[in-house]
Amino acid sequence: MKKLRILFVILLAFLVLPLAVFAEGEETTEETTEAVSTEVPLYFFRGEGCSHCAEFEAWLDEIEEEYGSFYEVKDYETWYNEDNAKLMTQVATLRHEEDTATGVPYIIIGNKSWIGFASEYKEEILEQIKTVYAQSVEERYDIMQYVETGIVPEDEKEEKSVAADILITVLLLAVVGGVGFGIYKAREK
DSSP, X not given: OHHHHHHHHHHHHHHHHHHHXXXXXXXXXXXXXXXXXXXXXXXXXXXXXXXXXXXXXXXXXXXXXXXXXXXXXXXEXXXXXXXXXXXXXXXXXXXXXXXXXXXSOEXXXXXXXXXXXXTTHHHHHHHHHHHHHHSOXXXXXXXXXXXXXXXXXXXXXXXXXXXXXXXXXXXXXXXHHHHHHHXXXXXXX
């Protein structure tokens, strides 16, 4: 009977310990999101002297009064800045657009992008700004979060989540099975 109590206490410890660890990790993520801006990052890769880039900038000036609080332009001049040109190539590669994103302007808002600029894009870009702005900051897709690692989150995140779920399930089954086997053996004696 004493062995049964010890096994029960050990089982409880194994079940409660992971919950305490996960709760601690959640608190730290909440603290870091409080200082995040609510404006939508609008990544604008451009060339100095590019007429389509200038047209896009003029259009942004036109909508500034009504929608300026919805977005923040992150401007990268690529024709005369080698680092920005490399960044544009890296971003295009992460987005699987390396074959098409060879010119400017290259505009990225959330999970959508535009290569070049034409008046037909205006409504689509404005709708994307509004759509991303309506999302919570935590839900927004931001390609720049993945530039340093070079890993696009869609595929990796799902694989890691499924693998972690399977591992936790197997471990819990092993613990419960071990405790059950221990109880069975204790009752046999």
